[in-house]
Amino acid sequence: MGRTRIEETTMAKYLLLKHYRGAPAPVNDVPMDKWAPEEVTAHIAYMNDFAARLEGTGEYVDSQALAPEGTFVRYDGPGRPPVTDGPFPETKDLIAGWMIIDVESYERALALAGELSAAPGAGGRPIHEWLELRPFYGVTSPATAE
Amino acid sequence: MNVRELTPAVIAVLVRRGADFAAAEDAVQDALLEAVRTWPDGPPRDPKGWLVAVAWRRFLDAVRADTSRRRREDLVEAEPPRVPGSAVDDTLQLYFLCAHPSLSPASAVALTLRAVGGLTTRQIARAYLVPEATMAQRISRAKRTVADARFDRPGDLGTVLRVLYLVFNEGYSGDVDLSAEAIRLTRELAARTDDEEVAGLLALMLLHHARRAARTGPGGELIPLAEQDRGRWDTRMIAEGVGLLQAALARDRQGEFQVQAAIAALHADAPTVEETDWVQIVEWYDELDSPVARLNRAVAVGEADGPRAGLAALAELDPSLPRYPAVAAYLHERDGDLARAARLYAEAARTALTIPERNHLLRQAARLNAGDHPASG
Numbered sequence: 472m473g474r475t476r477i478e479e480t481t482m483a484k485y486l487l488l489k490h491y492r493g494a495p496a497p498v499n500d501v502p503m504d505k506w507a508p509e510e511v512t513a514h515i516a517y518m519n520d521f522a523a524r525l526e527g528t529g530e531y532v533d534s535q536a537l538a539p540e541g542t543f544v545r546y547d548g549p550g551r552p553p554v555t556d557g558p559f560p561e562t563k564d565l566i567a568g569w570m571i572i573d574v575e576s577y578e579r580a581l582a583l584a585g586e587l588s589a590a591p592g593a594g595g596r597p598i599h600e601w602l603e604l605r606p607f608y609g610v611t612s613p614a615t616a617e
Numbered sequence: 618m619n620v621r622e623l624t625p626a627v628i629a630v631l632v633r634r635g636a637d638f639a640a641a642e643d644a645v646q647d648a649l650l651e652a653v654r655t656w657p658d659g660p661p662r663d664p665k666g667w668l669v670a671v672a673w674r675r676f677l678d679a680v681r682a683d684t685s686r687r688r689r690e691d692l693v694e695a696e697p698p699r700v701p702g703s704a705v706d707d708t709l710q711l712y713f714l715c716a717h718p719s720l721s722p723a724s725a726v727a728l729t730l731r732a733v734g735g736l737t738t739r740q741i742a743r744a745y746l747v748p749e750a751t752m753a754q755r756i757s758r759a760k761r762t763v764a765d766a767r768f769d770r771p772g773d774l775g776t777v778l779r780v781l782y783l784v785f786n787e788g789y790s791g792d793v794d795l796s797a798e799a800i801r802l803t804r805e806l807a808a809r810t811d812d813e814e815v816a817g818l819l820a821l822m823l824l825h826h827a828r829r830a831a832r833t834g835p836g837g838e839l840i841p842l843a844e845q846d847r848g849r850w851d852t853r854m855i856a857e858g859v860g861l862l863q864a865a866l867a868r869d870r871q872g873e874f875q876v877q878a879a880i881a882a883l884h885a886d887a888p889t890v891e892e893t894d895w896v897q898i899v900e901w902y903d904e905l906d907s908p909v910a911r912l913n914r915a916v917a918v919g920e921a922d923g924p925r926a927g928l929a930a931l932a933e934l935d936p937s938l939p940r941y942p943a944v945a946a947y948l949h950e951r952d953g954d955l956a957r958a959a960r961l962y963a964e965a966a967r968t969a970l971t972i973p974e975r976n977h978l979l980r981q982a983a984r985l986n987a988g989d990h991p992a993s994g
Contacts, residue, residue: 504963504982511980516836536975539967 484532484573485580487587488603491539493564498599499592506593517590525572525583536568571607580604620652620664621735622805627668628732629707636676638714639760642732644676649735708733709809712802713772716780717763724759725780731756734798744793777806778818778874785822796826807861816865817875823858824881827851839977843890855885876904895921908938915944924951939970943978950985959985 503511525531543557570587574580584604592598624645631641648671652664661667715729727745730736736744742752785799803819831845862878880901887893899921902914911934919927927948934941946961962982969975 502963503979504959504966505986506983507987508980508983511976511983512836512838515838515976519837536972538969 482573482575483577483580483609484571484607485584486603486605486607487570487572487584488605489567489569489600490603491565491567492562493566494601494603497592497601499594499596500598501593503592510591510593510595513591513595518587521587521590522570530572530574530579530583532571532573534568534570537566539565539567577606580606620649620656620668622801623665623668624649624735625708625711625733626665627672628711630669631672631676633707634673637764639757639764640676640679641672642760644672644679645735646731646737647675648672650737706809708805710772712777712806713774714763714766715759716772716777717766718773718776719762719766720759722780722783724755724762725776726783727752727755728759728763729780729802730784730795730798733802736793736798740793744787744795774810774812774815778814781806782818782874785825796822796829800826813865813868813870814872814874816861817872817878820858820862820865821874821878821881823854823861824878824885827854827858827885833973837973838980839973841977842884847888850885855882858882859885871904873905876901877910893920908934909940912938912940912944916947919948919951924948928952939968940965942968943974946978946981955985 503514506514522531522534540558542555543559544553544555547554572580572583574583581604584602588600588602589597590600592600627648628638628641628645631644632638636644645668648668651671652668656664711733712729715732716725720728727741730741730744731738738753738756739749741756742749745752747755781799781803784802785796787795789796800819800822803815803822807815807819828842828845828850830851831847831849832840834840858878859882862875862882865875866879880898883894883898883901895917898917899914902910902917905911905914912931915927915930915934917927918930928945931941931945931948936942942961942965946958946965949955949961950958959982962978962985966975966978966982969978
């Protein structure tokens, strides 16, 4: 009765999302400007090395960092300028940046997110930061799924 | 000789033969790609003639594929017309066209890099971190914008210089060294013009480029001027920049780029940071009135007359200026108010414009918060 699972596609893209606010507090929760300078340097080196290693394995797609302050904007009707609002200091969810990876399995995505979360922070110890792992929708359906 | 250096001259030949600029530029880009493909096996004896021949053929092919029958008859049937050489330098005209005042700075930069610099759309896209299709659209829209611009009268040298300055400031990303490319294009421009500000810009670029190796550490971190290993500055490049600047200043028609170059030259001239002639640097800053220059002036005043004087100069400026908190942090640290400086560095990190700057400022905040006072390199 065993059923062989046939993979429909070879690779899947995932977003590793990092938050300024909105994620549960990390284990090693010290703001970066309170670290020792060499700890800041070590953290940056870890992040760069991580991205370079994923480029090497052919799994890296993109990473970007966002400035902390933004504005909400919406359409306000014909002939009127858009309405802006914010920034809202009480906003619960504030995205700091992301990395996009293209990997063979969900398990691989989890493992990589775990590694990224182990980036060193205060005292040189891992931050254990909570990262949000979100799968991308595919943009084409498998040809066999007609 | 790099094949790209022939780009503007070959475009100009096609335009003189009657091709419109947009089509000529496309045809030459095709010819350049073919040159990159085939020349390694056997470079032609006359590279420019080869490019002109291939580009003209490409242009005619494109016209044939075009629906315009009349143009086809006009151009294909005729021998390449011999247009008498015009009095104006064709390459110079291309600089003007690509930096035409009707173009946005981003469009002018992209068009200049392609039509004057001979870079491919892919290279330009990678350097500016946008998809190739986006850059291709930016370039073709720019070409449509300047389609009706006259090709036979001098343009605005000021906009050309600003475009080259923007290219220079992009630095190095993708597989193209945009700073080096900006220097090459400015050098070409300087050879074709007799203008103090062109010389001033070239001097400014050389004086900054000379410090590039010393400006970043092994992990890509920024190293501020005061902490740079001056032994790693390129003295030959500095000498060339200083020579160009002195000749320009001697003509007594000062401009913004000459003034900026003079400031860079004073830094280059100091064997150690302590020997910097800050008094003269402040005097040069007095000649500039951009917000960035006035922020830098506050730093220089702080060095010349002490941090209190620097803070007083800063107090006259708009606190919402980019990098204001970073300058305030620096001056308060010099003034001994370390807690305030640490807070300001952290604020400056939050509002930094680039990741290397943010990381640098975070490290400064961390250094003060850790009680590690002397600035460490």
